Amino acid sequence: MKIKKVVELLNAKVVSGHDHLEAEVEFCFASDLMSDVLTVETENLLLLTGLANLQTIRTSEMSDISKIIFVRKKNATEEMIRLAAENEMILIECDYSMFKTSGILFSAGLKPVY
Amino acid sequence: MMHFEFHVEGGNFLKAGAASSQLKKILKQLNVDPKTIKRVVVAMYEAEVNIVAHAYKGDIYIDIDTKKIEITLIDEGPGIPDIDLAMKQGFSTASSVVREMGFGAGMGLPNIKNNSDELTITSEVNKGTTVKFATYLNQ
Numbered sequence A: 001m002k003i004k005k006v007v008e009l010l011n012a013k014v015v016s017g018h019d020h021l022e023a024e025v026e027f028c029f030a031s032d033l034m035s036d037v038l039t040v041e042t043e044n045l046l047l048l049t050g051l052a053n054l055q056t057i058r059t060s061e062m063s064d065i066s067k068i069i070f071v072r073k074k075n076a077t078e079e080m081i082r083l084a085a086e087n088e089m090i091l092i093e094c095d096y097s098m099f100k101t102s103g104i105l106f107s108a109g110l111k112p113v114y
Numbered sequence B: 001m002m003h004f005e006f007h008v009e010g011g012n013f014l015k016a017g018a019a020s021s022q023l024k025k026i027l028k029q030l031n032v033d034p035k036t037i038k039r040v041v042v043a044m045y046e047a048e049v050n051i052v053a054h055a056y057k058g059d060i061y062i063d064i065d066t067k068k069i070e071i072t073l074i075d076e077g078p079g080i081p082d083i084d085l086a087m088k089q090g091f092s093t094a095s096s097v098v099r100e101m102g103f104g105a106g107m108g109l110p111n112i113k114n115n116s117d118e119l120t121i122t123s124e125v126n127k128g129t130t131v132k133f134a135t136y137l138n139q
């Protein structure tokens, strides 16, 4: 699925990395626990999280994750956006809850890691 | 043989990961394969965050040769009284501040072990901790 489609389905807002909208994504992992994200070995992962701080971006950088959705109106700070841009990531903000977001993306065909 | 050093400030979550980020850039430039880079930087990041989360300050020494990447993190801090216990999945003494950062689930040390080929931890209570690990490069 194209990231563009994900944004559309979630009525979401891209706050950084608009040039990645055509990128494809197959797997999604939802977690607020960065240590857990750091154990996932799947490539080309979309991260769904309610944790919006600098360590979310750092964790993604180390894990080769370049697509992040912040759920439930969590906003990316300027510093997060700067670091994300440096690492060529797309950051998306979404108003829906983690549950609703996961449900929509799962129904649309994104695959779980486990 | 290449050598790099980084300093880490305890408690400073704004800078946590800066050293790991530098290492990632270095390994990319050296054309290390992406899977190995991920293993090394994930292990290094968990160890760097541990200094930020649990110690007062620390230094990181990195040695790279054609066979392996060896990383030694030496900190001044409270030390680890029972290393076997600390290595257990789920064991954590992390503060609520650390948990708010997405860490503190007691998964860091086990994940360092999982992403390295050699790991030794030595520690002295009220003095500090040394975490040394190596990841082999594919030949």
Ligand SMILES: Nc1ncnc2c1ncn2[C@@H]1O[C@H](COP(=O)(O)OP(=O)(O)O)[C@@H](O)[C@H]1O
Pocket: A035, B046, B050, B051, B053, B054, B055, B075, B077, B078, B079, B080, B086, B087, B091, B092, B093, B094, B103, B104, B105, B106, B107, B108, B109, B110, B129
């Ligand atoms: N550098 C360190 N200095 C002091 N204690 C440490 C250090 N690294 C780890 N520990 C201890 O080991 C425990 C487990 O570490 P870890 O598996 O990384 O989990 P977490 O950091 O999430 O608590 C920590 O909660 C802490 O008690």
Ligand SMILES: [Mg+2]
Pocket: B046, B049, B050, B053, B103, B104, B107, B108, B109
């Ligand atoms: Mg830890």
